[in-house]
Amino acid sequence: MDRRRFLQGSGAFAFAGMSGLTGCAKHVPMTANATAPSLPLYDAVSPIIPIRADIDRIFRITVCLRPFRPAGPRLDVERVGEKTIVHNYGHGGSGWSLSWGSAAVVIDKALAALDGKREIAVVGCGALGLTAATSAQRAGLKVTIYAKERPPFVRSSRATGSWTPDSRIALTSAAAPEFATQWESMARTSFAMYQSYLGMAGNPVEWTDRYQLSDVSREEQAAHHEREDSHGFVHYNPRIADLVPSQHDLPPGSTPFRTKYVRRTTSLTFNVADYSRQLINDFLIAGGKIETREFHTPQEIAALPEPVAVNCTGYAARALWNDESIVPVRGQIAWLIPQEGVNYGINYGNLNVLARRDGIVVQPSVHGDDDGWGETDETPDRAAAEAGVVALQSVYKRTQAGRA
């Protein structure tokens, strides 16, 4: 989840103007005005059911390594013997969000290399492999996925599941000047494709509300997050600010949250369990094959029968391709039992929470964006998981029963 999404919204307030009788509401930025409503005139805060933040409701703890490259993902073409390899790895904390856009880039390159041939290999069955394979099928290719693991055992299955296209995707000091434009194109392509997964049985993708809770002003918060980013990650989200609704300040007392400021926006949630199952099912129904296989060297991939292979091996590309530019950025999630009617996200200081259909993701961090940098230990830390759940208890006002 991206804390900056909340801080980069339009001005302090926004309200909706109704355009005549068409009922077509649009968001109109408003200059600061002490008496102005902070919610659209037609809007209301729907009931927010508190999350049952009990440590005995933790049903699993997962750890995953973000495949971060300071220059941004690797999407170039390489020859290994007779084989053309198109790389598609290194998407940091944005792999799900950018996946379709990244697939569009690499499948175009693969089609050019195929020169009329119709068969392609995709190595890897995570977020990037599944979307590259599906995009290749949609381009009319016969596709085989080769992978050591498939969902739910891939690292992608341990992601938060939020629309976070610029989360730890590159460093300002290392990204090429043209990367921002390519990023924007990938983000817009992905966002458009995600709309085609809305409204399906199982809710693979849905729009859900996010609450930014804070006891300090927006400016103080921004300064705090700035201090916690010692590496200088790029922040491109303002380039696509038109894609998701701007944030609103909610009136005091209108929510069960106890903080001084409560702001709300709405964004995409990926219910990763169902979404990846649907991606696999669609791929198989369209005639794709998945072969369980582990590669130890690029030459083993070069020996595959297909003339072109797309390399979607994520963090594992560090060892397989000897790409030492990949920095592991560790992230841990405590999973709480899902709750009927609870489908929102919370961002409070360094605590990120997202209630999904397949579990309520609780992610505390100590150092904000710097958290987990260079860490390779994928062993769950139970104490940190419990600390996150206890922190979540503190965001709700106490009720008469003594608990939110």
Ligand SMILES: Cc1cc2nc3c(=O)[nH]c(=O)nc-3n(C[C@H](O)[C@H](O)[C@H](O)COP(=O)(O)OP(=O)(O)OC[C@H]3O[C@@H](n4cnc5c(N)ncnc54)[C@H](O)[C@@H]3O)c2cc1C
């Ligand atoms: C805690 C956390 C939260 C995150 N939250 C989000 C989020 O909310 N939104 C978002 O967009 N992104 C998020 N991310 C980032 C996202 O999870 C990654 O960018 C993404 O999972 C990378 O996917 P991938 O397909 O490249 O790699 P993987 O999921 O690691 O898949 C790699 C595939 O390659 C295969 N493979 C690897 N090596 C070999 C080999 N030698 N031989 C054969 N097969 C091999 C694997 O078996 C697997 O199938 C998060 C990451 C973390 C850690």
